[in-house]
Amino acid sequence: MPLCAVRWNPGNQDEIVCSSNQTDKVLLFDIGYVSSAPTEVLQKGKTKFHGLCSESRKGLTDVAFTPDGKSRLFASGLDGAVYMWDMRLSKTHCVELTALPESQFTSVKLNMDNRTVFGATRNGTIHVWDTRGGRASAAFQSHNEVQPLSSVKISRLLGKIASLKNNQTLFQVKFCR
Numbered sequence: 485m486p487l488c489a490v491r492w493n494p495g496n497q498d499e500i501v502c503s504s505n506q507t508d509k510v511l512l513f514d515i516g517y518v519s520s521a522p523t524e525v526l527q528k529g530k531t532k533f534h535g536l537c538s539e540s541r542k543g544l545t546d547v548a549f550t551p552d553g554k555s556r557l558f559a560s561g562l563d564g565a566v567y568m569w570d571m572r573l574s575k576t577h578c579v580e581l582t583a584l585p586e587s588q589f590t591s592v593k594l595n596m597d598n599r600t601v602f603g604a605t606r607n608g609t610i611h612v613w614d615t616r617g618g619r620a621s622a623a624f625q626s627h628n629e630v631q632p633l634s635s636v637k638i639s640r641l642l643g644k645i646a647s648l649k650n651n652q653t654l655f656q657v658k659f660c661r
Contacts, residue, residue, distance in 0.1 A: 489546045495554055503559055505543030510559055510569070526557065526569045529576035546591045550598045558601060560589035566603045566613070581613045583623065 485504045493499040498516040511522040528542070544559040544567070555571040564587040568579035581601060583589075589611075591604040603611045609625045 488544070491547050491549065493549050494551060495549070501547050501549070501557065503544040503547045505545050505562060508542045508544060508561075510544060510547060510557065524571070524575070526571070526575050526577070528561070528567055545589060548592050548594055550594060551596050552598065556598075558592050558594065560592035560603050562588045564588070566592050566601060566611075568601075568615075579615075581611075583609075583611050587611070 485506055487502050488505050489501075489503045491501050493501065498514050500513050500515060502511045502513070502522075508528040510526040512524040512526070513519075514523040517523070528544075543562045545562060546560045548558045550556045550558075557569045557571060559567050559569075561567060564583050564585040566581040566589060567577040568581070569575075569577050581603070583603070583605070586607075587609065588606040589603045590606055591602075593602045594600065595602075599614060599616055601613045601615055603613075605611070607625075609623050612622045612624075
């Protein structure tokens with residue numbers, strides 16, 4: 485199974501997580517143990533778009549732990565949603581942040597205060613969700629280029645910018661070629 489993402493847990497140096505665009509599972513490994521088997525497997529439960537997407541669109545392309553490394557984990561899906569697991573509660577996702585079913589997310593990131601989730605799609609759109617109130621997402625797209633986005637990176641200064649009058653870069657975007 486080819487992997488799309490491998491990430492360290494910032495709250496546990498011995499834990500890594502992997503995702504693949506060929507499966508709806510997130511695999512967690514404890515590198516303190518010598519084993520090729522995951523120590524935990526998280527899976528998407530029933531989704532809002534269940535039955536609308538083909539089997540080839542069930543995969544997860546990226547994963548992100550909350551910056552504090554606690555128990556929450558996010559994964560971007562090829563089926564038009566970003567999923568969140570609270571690993572203390574369940575092995576199936578507990579929150580589903582959705583865009584249109586034809587959106588195929590390639591990247592997911594969180595800002596440092598764990599309040600905002602960013603997802604980049606293959607059609608060049610960046611979606612933003614506020615996790616505090618379950619508000620619907622905002623979305624924006626470059627007017628100059630509409631290429632598939634392979635990742636989105638949030639500037640560490642995002643929370644410190646009082647105004648945007650200096651036109652500072654908030655996002656680093658990578659395009660697929």
